[in-house]
Amino acid sequence: MTAQRRAVIEVIQTANEHLDAAALLDLARNREPGIDRATVYRTIELLKRLRLIDELDLMHLQGEKHYYEVKTRRDHVHLACFRCGRIEEYSSPLFEQLKAEITEQAGFEIRVTRLEVGGNCHACAEAEKKAQREASAKPR
Amino acid sequence: MTAQRRAVIEVIQTANEHLDAAALLDLARNREPGIDRATVYRTIELLKRLRLIDELDLMHLQGEKHYYEVKTRRDHVHLACFRCGRIEEYSSPLFEQLKAEITEQAGFEIRVTRLEVGGNCHACAEAEKKAQREASAKPR
DNA sequence: GGGCTAGTTGCGACTGGGTCGCAATCAATA
DNA sequence: TATTGATTGCGACCCAGTCGCAACTAGCCC
Numbered sequence: 001m002t003a004q005r006r007a008v009i010e011v012i013q014t015a016n017e018h019l020d021a022a023a024l025l026d027l028a029r030n031r032e033p034g035i036d037r038a039t040v041y042r043t044i045e046l047l048k049r050l051r052l053i054d055e056l057d058l059m060h061l062q063g064e065k066h067y068y069e070v071k072t073r074r075d076h077v078h079l080a081c082f083r084c085g086r087i088e089e090y091s092s093p094l095f096e097q098l099k100a101e102i103t104e105q106a107g108f109e110i111r112v113t114r115l116e117v118g119g120n121c122h123a124c125a126e127a128e129k130k131a132q133r134e135a136s137a138k139p140r
Numbered sequence: 141m142t143a144q145r146r147a148v149i150e151v152i153q154t155a156n157e158h159l160d161a162a163a164l165l166d167l168a169r170n171r172e173p174g175i176d177r178a179t180v181y182r183t184i185e186l187l188k189r190l191r192l193i194d195e196l197d198l199m200h201l202q203g204e205k206h207y208y209e210v211k212t213r214r215d216h217v218h219l220a221c222f223r224c225g226r227i228e229e230y231s232s233p234l235f236e237q238l239k240a241e242i243t244e245q246a247g248f249e250i251r252v253t254r255l256e257v258g259g260n261c262h263a264c265a266e267a268e269k270k271a272q273r274e275a276s277a278k279p280r
Numbered sequence: 281g282g283g284c285t286a287g288t289t290g291c292g293a294c295t296g297g298g299t300c301g302c303a304a305t306c307a308a309t310a
Numbered sequence: 311t312a313t314t315g316a317t318t319g320c321g322a323c324c325c326a327g328t329c330g331c332a333a334c335t336a337g338c339c340c
Contacts, residue, residue, distance in 0.1 A: 002288065002336070021326075036290045041327060057197055059252070064204065064298075064326065077238075079248050090246055094238040098217075099257075106230055107262030108219050112199070115255045117239075122247030142307070142317065161297075176319045181298065204297065204327075 007032035008043040012053060018067035018087060044068060051111070059118040061085055075099070075113050081121035083128070088121060147172035148183040152193060158207035158227065184208060191251070199258040201225055215239070215253050221261035223268070228261060 011027040012019065019027070025040045047053040047068075056067040059080040076091035095115065102108050120128060151167040152159065159167070165180045187193040187208075196207040199220040216231035235255065242248050260268065 004289070034290080037326095038291080038328075039289060042288085055200075059254070060195075066326085077242065079242065079246060081248075082251065088246060088248070090242055090248075092238060092241055092245075094234060094241055098232060098234040098238060101232055101234055102217065102219065102230055102257060105232075106219060106228065107265065108221075108228070108230075108257065109260040109265040110257055111222065111259040113255070113257045114199070115253070117242060117248065117250055117253045119251035120249040125247065125249040144318070174319080177297095178299075178320080179318060182317080206297085 004028075004032055004035050004039050005043050005046075007035060008040055009047070012047070012068055013070055015069075018056060018058065018069055020062075020065040020067050022065070024068065054112065054114070056114065057116060058087055059116050061118075075115075077115045077117060079117050079119070079121065081124055082118055083120050083124040086121055144168075144172055144175050144179050145183050145186075147175060148180055149187070152187070152208055153210055155209075158196060158198065158209055160205040160207050162205070164208065194252065194254070196254065197256060198227055199256050201258075215255075217255045217257060219261065220256060220258050221264055222258055223260050223264040226261055 007028045008024065010031065011024055015027070021037075021040060021044065024044070025035070025037055028035050028040060044053070044055075048055060052071060053068045054071050056069065056078060058067055058078060059082075061080050061082070062085075074091050075095060076089045077095065079088040079090055080086075081088075099110055099113060103110055119125075147168045148164065150171065151164055155167070161177075161180060161184065164184070165175070165177055168175050168180060184193070184195075188195060192211060193208050194211050196209065196218060198207055198218060199222075201220050201222070202225075214231050215235060216229045217235065219228040219230055220226075221228075239250055239253060243250055259265075
């Protein structure tokens with residue numbers, strides 16, 4: 001357990017949004033100035049292997065980066081809005097049921113799950129509907 | 141509609157496994173020798189936007205590549221085995237229910253979903269159990 | 281406390297998937 | 311058939327992530 005690892009872990013734990021590796025590096029440097037990019041990646045790798053964090057793609061809304069979050073008791077869905085870029089989290093007993101079904105029916109031993117949904121969030125869906133109504137009310 | 145696009149589309153449609161961009165390029169070159177990498181990427185982009193294909197990460201089992209498949213009537217889960225690397229597909233009414241619930245409860249307008257599960261497939265789970273039994277039966 | 285060693289770090293070079301700008305070309309329409 | 315907006319090929323480029331290696335250090339044992 002080195003100072004560098006502690007810094008990375010603390011940053012992930014205290015973050016209240018999804019961080020990518022670059023953001024993680026910046027924040028970790030506040031605590032441990034000299035820390036290197038490679039070290040951050042290696043620590044992420046380690047934490048993934050230990051199942052302490054989950055890796056997310058968030059529908060590649062912002063390029064190919066990966067995001068990280070501490071693994072919670074309950075898996076959740078990430079809802080990524082293509083329009084405003086917001087990420088919502090959603091969890092449901094149905095998801096748990098689905099995982100149980102997969103384990104049972106397919107005999108698959110689940111270690112990680114990643115359910116990402118892309119589309120329009122509630123606010124953006126409403127906004128688009130409104131825009132459409134206005135466009136058809138006054139056709140050119 | 142150019143010959144290059146036709147080539148890419150035909151390759152994806154007739155493929156019976158998940159292709160990454162590089163494989164797609166190779167196969168497309170069989171049909172359309174001069175076709176360029178950038179063109180393939182641009183066509184993939186286009187097909188994604190038109191919702192004709194889905195993009196998969198397959199749990200980054202083989203690095204950061206993306207894989208593509210033609211969008212089917214029914215969404216399915218991809219089960220990626222960390223041990224043997226096989227990809228299984230699984231679909232269930234529960235998944236459909238979950239999507240309906242998200243639409244309703246969160247007011248989220250779903251356009252794409254990606255559910256990937258990593259772990260051990262049935263065969264590999266059995267193999268590991270067997271290996272463990274043998275290891276504990278004859279401790280050093 | 282001091283020395284030993286396996287494991288960790290920093291560095292720099294590298295890989296590989298994917299993107300971009302631009303000039304040349306082409307498909308589709310009039 | 312002439313026109314033109316879209317598409318292509320090319321080369322340079324970007325950026326996330328990886329690797330090999332020498333230097334360093336945490337943690338243990340004495």
